[in-house]
Amino acid sequence: MQRQRILFIDAYDSFSNSIIALVQAELSVTVESIRIDDPRFVLNDGAFFSYLDGFDAVVAGPGPGHPANAEDVGLIGKLWSLPDEHLLPVLGICLGFQSLCSAFGGHVARLREPRHGIMAMVTHSKKGIFSGAGKVIATQYHSLHVQLEKGEGEVWEPTELWKPSQQCPDLVPLAWDLMSVKNGPILMGVQHSEKPFWGVQYHPESICTNNEGQRLILKWWEEVSSWSAKQGRVVSEVDEDRVDTPTDDAKDMPNIKVADSAAKNVHCSTVDDVLPDVADLVEVLKECSLSAEPLILESGSRNGKPVNPETGRFSIIGLPEASSMHIRYSTARSSLQVVEDGVVSVEKQADIRQVFSFIDDYMRSRKVINGPVGSSFWGGLVGFISYEAGLESIDVPPSVDGSDRPDLWFVFVERSVVLDHVDGVAYVQSLRDGDGEWMSSVKAAVARCGEKAESGVSKVKVSAELLEGPDMEEYCSKVRRCQAELRAGESYELCLTDQSRLNIEADAWSIYRQLRSRNPAPFGAYLRLQDGDGAGFSVAGSSPERFLSWSRSGTCQFRPIKGTVKKGPGVTRAKAEEVLGSAKERAENLMIVDLIRHDLAGVEGVDEVRVPKLMTVEEYETVFQLTSVIEGDVRAPASPIAALAASLPPGSMTGAPKKRSCEILKEIEAGKPRGLYSGVIGYFDVGGGGDFSVVIRTAFKWDDDGDRWRVGAGGAITALSEADAEWEEMVTKRESVLKSLS
Ligand SMILES: C=C(O[C@@H]1C=C(C(=O)O)C=C[C@H]1O)C(=O)O
Numbered sequence: 001m002q003r004q005r006i007l008f009i010d011a012y013d014s015f016s017n018s019i020i021a022l023v024q025a026e027l028s029v030t031v032e033s034i035r036i037d038d039p040r041f042v043l044n045d046g047a048f049f050s051y052l053d054g055f056d057a058v059v060a061g062p063g064p065g066h067p068a069n070a071e072d073v074g075l076i077g078k079l080w081s082l083p084d085e086h087l088l089p090v091l092g093i094c095l096g097f098q099s100l101c102s103a104f105g106g107h108v109a110r111l112r113e114p115r116h117g118i119m120a121m122v123t124h125s126k127k128g129i130f131s132g133a134g135k136v137i138a139t140q141y142h143s144l145h146v147q148l149e150k151g152e153g154e155v156w157e158p159t160e161l162w163k164p165s166q167q168c169p170d171l172v173p174l175a176w177d178l179m180s181v182k183n184g185p186i187l188m189g190v191q192h193s194e195k196p197f198w199g200v201q202y203h204p205e206s207i208c209t210n211n212e213g214q215r216l217i218l219k220w221w222e223e224v225s226s227w228s229a230k231q232g233r234v235v236s237e238v239d240e241d242r243v244d245t246p247t248d249d250a251k252d253m254p255n256i257k258v259a260d261s262a263a264k265n266v267h268c269s270t271v272d273d274v275l276p277d278v279a280d281l282v283e284v285l286k287e288c289s290l291s292a293e294p295l296i297l298e299s300g301s302r303n304g305k306p307v308n309p310e311t312g313r314f315s316i317i318g319l320p321e322a323s324s325m326h327i328r329y330s331t332a333r334s335s336l337q338v339v340e341d342g343v344v345s346v347e348k349q350a351d352i353r354q355v356f357s358f359i360d361d362y363m364r365s366r367k368v369i370n371g372p373v374g375s376s377f378w379g380g381l382v383g384f385i386s387y388e389a390g391l392e393s394i395d396v397p398p399s400v401d402g403s404d405r406p407d408l409w410f411v412f413v414e415r416s417v418v419l420d421h422v423d424g425v426a427y428v429q430s431l432r433d434g435d436g437e438w439m440s441s442v443k444a445a446v447a448r449c450g451e452k453a454e455s456g457v458s459k460v461k462v463s464a465e466l467l468e469g470p471d472m473e474e475y476c477s478k479v480r481r482c483q484a485e486l487r488a489g490e491s492y493e494l495c496l497t498d499q500s501r502l503n504i505e506a507d508a509w510s511i512y513r514q515l516r517s518r519n520p521a522p523f524g525a526y527l528r529l530q531d532g533d534g535a536g537f538s539v540a541g542s543s544p545e546r547f548l549s550w551s552r553s554g555t556c557q558f559r560p561i562k563g564t565v566k567k568g569p570g571v572t573r574a575k576a577e578e579v580l581g582s583a584k585e586r587a588e589n590l591m592i593v594d595l596i597r598h599d600l601a602g603v604e605g606v607d608e609v610r611v612p613k614l615m616t617v618e619e620y621e622t623v624f625q626l627t628s629v630i631e632g633d634v635r636a637p638a639s640p641i642a643a644l645a646a647s648l649p650p651g652s653m654t655g656a657p658k659k660r661s662c663e664i665l666k667e668i669e670a671g672k673p674r675g676l677y678s679g680v681i682g683y684f685d686v687g688g689g690g691d692f693s694v695v696i697r698t699a700f701k702w703d704d705d706g707d708r709w710r711v712g713a714g715g716a717i718t719a720l721s722e723a724d725a726e727w728e729e730m731v732t733k734r735e736s737v738l739k740s741l742s
């Protein structure tokens with residue numbers, strides 16, 4: 001007998017994979033997922049109906065938009081009028097629920113106050129899918145709600161809680177949220193009186209829905225089984241060969257031949273007396289001609305202690321040379337370029353997915369297993385991926401500004417120094433055989449520098465001038481435009497951003513030196529990238545936020561930050577905890593946690609997604625931030641690089657659902673590319689690990705920008721946001737860079 005099969009219909013939501021994971025965890029079934037606009041079925045009902053015959057039941061998922069809009073619900077809209085011979089059980093969730101209700105007479109109206117990331121108690125009838133249910137606490141993500149009879153007045157009050165209304169005689173109400181004073185009663189669950197259709201308005205898969213979310217799935221399955229048995233419904237056998245094979249992204253991609261002479265060893269030597277200051281060490285290495293332009297991923301420290309020892313334990317100083325390999329990709333030109341020994345060795349049309357599989361293949365071919373376990377990075381690719389490359393990966397056409405600049409740029413680093421600020425060890429490392437002389441010179445420099453243990457104070461005073469930036473009125477009106485989209489159900493949260501231009505007459509290194517001492521952060525970054533044609537890029541960053549790291553054994557960790565309180569007189573940690581404990585701040589954070597759980601749950605080889613930390617307050621130089629941790633293990637032979645490829649752009653910089661939110665933001669931000677801002681910076685290590693930060697609190701410029709640096713800043717907008725407070729928040733974040741450079 002074939003395993004039972006459930007079809008999930010995805011309305012481009014950012015919680016879909018978590019619903020699939022929940023269903024798979026509770027029921028021993030196979031879940032197949034299609035999109036609402038699956039081209040095989042949108043214009044071919046016959047093909048859709050016979051495809052449905054191969055499933056035991058359907059889950060119609062949540063999503064942006066309105067159930068009356070055919071484009072928003074797509075195939076979900078066809079489920080409610082299936083011919084009897086194709087009828088099958090359906091569970092509608094949120095948008096899927098609203099679509100069910102509106103098909104049977106329900107009126108879908110806007111809530112007075114949208115419910116995004118709000119947890120509330122659900123009052124239920126203990127019947128049907130709620131039979132045996134206890135206290136249901138569930139997360140809601142909706143702006144619209146269903147009225148079972150024509151609502152009069154501002155707040156709709158149903159005449160009967162548990163009986164079908166005249167307007168919707170087929171819909172039996174099963175559950176309500178009676179906790180919202182502003183909105184009045186909100187319908188939370190129904191079942192069709194005859195057909196096998198059930199639906200809930202809330203999100204059973206959310207991390208903050210209690211275990212009644214799991215029980216709901218089990219109870220629904222009991223109802224499905226008893227309906228199917230009564231009907232004697234037979235699911236047609238599926239021809240497994242018919243299942244489309246996924247496209248091979250690596251197809252036609254160049255294979256970079258890794259020289260046979262390429263080392264398979266990490267040569268390493270340690271120094272563990274006194275750790276040098278990163279900037280001092282870099283200057284000494286330059287003076288002694290042991291390094292050209294380093295690539296630095298620094299864990300900042302304050303008074304000799306790492307700012308955040310959990311994420312900011314290691315500092316990586318990559319020491320590339322003129323001959324180092326570069327990988328570059330331009331989204332606008334769909335072009336991948338590889339440079340080896342200063343010469344372009346590959347120039348190829350590619351898309352971002354192919355570029356990720358190319359990087360994955362390349363890193364597998366350079367895999368090394370015998371490096372020092374205590375060191376996070378043994379060598380590998382160091383660089384960045386822009387926001388626009390992330391947009392391409394989710395099929396949102398990226399904004400372009402006519403310039404032709406790389407959206408992804410990595411350099412293969414063979415020589416490096418890694419400082420472990422917790423254990424006080426410096427690792428001097430080389431992937432080259434016969435590099436002993438270089439290693440001893442660097443080791444001596446590290447030891448010398450450590451003895452001096454200078455303060456790392458800048459020698460050059462940098463002074464930035466703000467040339468142009470967002471206008472307060474305009475920014476506030478953009479906040480209100482975001483909120484109009486939120487109220488219409490198009491998005492649940494939008495991370496609005498803008499960019500400022502600064503004039504800084506100083507070299508990139510002096511800028512970074514000053515930034516790192518004034519605003520030390522766990523993801524400090526200094527990059528100077530240069531191509532053979534003289535185009536170059538400079539980055540001075542002080543990000544507090546890890547996007548994604550993975551260990552050499554494949555454990556992935558995301559650490560989104562959402563929720564910001566500016567430090568100031570009277571703003572103690574306790575005060576910050578109070579503010580960040582509010583429903584508004586927690587909702588902002590919860591939405592991104594649920595979004596990232598979805599991103600990770602969709603990665604091949606991930607069986608379970610964990611949330612070891614939910615909303616803890618972290619302290620940085622100028623702000624307190626609310627942070628969560630989401631983890632999962634990628635089982636070999638699947639690759640954690642796929643987790644990175646599946647989760648860009650970072651959810652904390654987009655909002656949810658990701659795709660629709662990015663489309664809306666592109667409009668509201670007037671099509672201005674974000675570039676490096678909102679992208680990621682980090683490394684792929686030859687040992688198999690990786691670590692990427694979210695590019696915020698960072699200044700960057702291309703060489704042909706002259707002295708004009710760009711700094712982006714923004715914040716998450718929700719229905720509960722106040723426009724002027726959002727303006728203040730954006731300014732506070734920008735100031736963390738601007739003030740440090742003035
Ligand atoms: C948009 C920025 O930050 C993002 C938004 C945050 C928020 O809304 O609280 C917090 C951290 C970042 O994920 C920024 O710093 O520019």
Ligand SMILES: NC(=O)CC[C@H](N)C(=O)O
Nearest residue numbers: 062063094095143144489
């Ligand atoms: N999560 C959802 O499915 C939301 C449905 C709909 N877009 C609303 O906002 O009400």
